[in-house]
Structure formats: structure tokens, C-alpha cells
Amino acid sequence: MMTTPLAPEIIWFNPSDSYYDDPINTLGVVSKSSIGQGLLGAHYGFEEQNPSVGVWVMVWNTLKEHQSFMEHESYVDFALPVMEAMVGPGEITQVLLSQHNEFLKAVASPVTQFIYVTIRPRHDRNYELAPLVEKLANELALVPGCNGSSWGPSVEHDDMYVGVVGWRCISDRDRAVKGSLAPTIALIREISKIKLKYARLQLHETS
Template sequence: MSLPVVEVICAPATEAFRANPRSLPLVAPTFDILKKVDGQIRSYYGLQHEDSSLAYTLVAWESLGHHHELMNDEVAYPPLVDVIQKIIDPFKLKMFHCAFTSEPYKALQAPVTELATFTLNPGQSKDALEGLVEDLSQAMNAAPRDSGVVHAAWGPTIEHDDMVALFVGWTSIEAHWNLVKTDQTIVNLVNNLRNISTIKVVHIPMSYYP
């Protein structure tokens, strides 16, 4: 099976979703529509830990084309836009697609998922950036079981040629901050990445829609 392209949406959360971000009845109208769409694999949702006014929805697709087909479907797409307003404001969303280089699902289904984006600084090498993120992902996956790492996976972002995204599943946010301070290999890789890119990190406790 080919690796998925994951649609990542960040948008202002509704008051109802902020109050109960794990409510199946609240999200079901949106994700039940998506489950019927050709090429949709699975979906996740949650609130950002650092700013709980922001909601995330992640949808794994067989290909980018499958998502575009939905967006161009004049019958199926308008009802989706209507019901997703129970969760987010779809008119203020930010979206990108990540073309994963390995299967990401264990990272997305962990107790908390770190989403780190690396945007290349001017004059720096995209190949070097991707190589360092690959090394960081491998170092995370090689960390001891008691480190708190569940799984790491990364990929380039389709909309932004200068940006790659890394998703790391953790047992807790505290485990993340502890490991990046104490594991010297990871510390060195992060420092090297800071030298060539701008890093943004958020954490999202996500739920899988069954």
C-alpha cells in the first residue's frame, strides 16, 4: 500500500469544540461524510495544547488528487463545509498536505502528537534540511522505550517547497521536552536544524475517528 498524503487543517475552534474536543456526536457529521469519500483513509482531530482556541483536523488520503476531487465536487463538498462549522471556522483555516516518507499513524494516535515544521532559511539547502529531519526522525525512533517517544514520521509539504513537517507521537509533552534536553544526538540535530531553518512546534492531543 502506498504512503498517505495527510491534509493538515488548523482553524479557530468553535466554543462547543473547545468545551468538549473529544465529543463524537459533535464531530460525527463531519467525519461521517469524509468516511464515504473515495480515497479517504482515516481522520483525526484535536485542540492545540499551546493555544486551545485552535483546532486541528487531519485527514489521510490515498493521494492529493482524491482530496482535490472532493473539493471540486459540487454535490458532496457544500454539505461538508456546512457541518464542519460545528468544529471550526472553515473560512479562517490554514491548510497544508504532508507527503509522508513512512507510515505516520502511530505518531498520530499517541497520547499527544508533536507537529514540528521546518522552513528553510534563504540560501540553505533543501536536501540538507530533509536529511537532517530524516536523521532526527530516526533518532527519535531509536530512543529507549522509556523516553516517551511513541513514533516519528516526516515528509515534505506539498504547498510549501521550502517546508517539511515532522510528526512525533509522545506519551506526554513533558517527555518531549525532557528528551530534547538530555539526548545529545537529538540536541545536536535540533541545533543543526536551527542553523538552516525556522522551527515551529505545537502539541495536539488527537482523537482518531473510528
């Protein structure tokens, strides 16, 4: 029996002053307005390399529940505080992740790495990229300092895979990338572009 994938939204954004000063207030309103709508929790933090950029990981139980909520009249009560917390548009990617436990370990780690892998033209995401991503995930499971990794296709971009990887520290990640993971990463780079972001996340549980 296949597990229904989680559908987390990863949102990078420029925070408003009010959000930057008190993120808990916004997340409290978001939590109350989404009760019973499939939001399991919201992880929040700031980009490690650029702390002026905020990040949310809104963990939806299923894509269907999220899409149904978006069509409901009460969705405005959820969307409005989200929009007010952002200055300008955010960078939003929703991902389908089947490795639930690995994902939860990754976002609870001291450092969470977000890996955006975009397949190059004339290559195939499912036929060429997916097997390499699976190989990398299996290798990550053996890496000291890696607390969990979960990978899946982007909902919005049919040429993208996204990985969420938890690390004990950045130096563990650096050693792994230069060591045992290097050959597989090189193969992935041959057919794709890779963008990396890092954050130290906290969990705001739903009400």
C-alpha cells in the same frame, strides 16, 4: 516498490461555540459526506498550550484522491460543516508522509507533536534539509518515550518539512531535546526556522 504517501491535512482553527460543545456532531457529518472519497479518518483535539484552538488531522489515503474529491460536486457537503465549525480562516498544511505506521502511532500517542521546519532563504529543502530530517527521524526511533515519528514535505509550501511525532509525555520530549537530539536539532536550526505545536488527539473513524 515505493509506498504511495498518505496526505494528511493538519488544520488549526478557532472553533465555533457549537463545535466546541459537540465536535462529534460535526465530525459525523464530515465522515458521512466523504464516504468512498479517500478519507481514512479524522483525528481531533485542542492545542495543548492554548485549548481555545482546535486541531483536525484529516487523513487522506492519497493526495490524488483528495484533489479529485475537491473537484466533485459533492465536496460542498464536506466543506460546509468544516467551515461552520471554524471562526475565521484556519491554518492548513497538507503533508506527504511515506512512513504510514509511524504516523499512525504518532497520532495515537498520549501527546502528538507537530513540527514545522521552514528552510531559510538561499538553502535547499531537498539537498540540505531532507538529510538532516532523516537523521533526526532515525535518532527519534531510539529515544525512550517516543512512540513514532513521520516526516514529509508540505504540499503547499515548497520550503517546508513537517514532522508528526508521538510522545508518552512532554517530559520525555524535553529530556530528548536537551540530550541525544540536541546536536541534530542545532544543525537544523542553522538553516531553518522551527515552529512547534502539541495536542492530545482522539480518532473519529470514518463510517
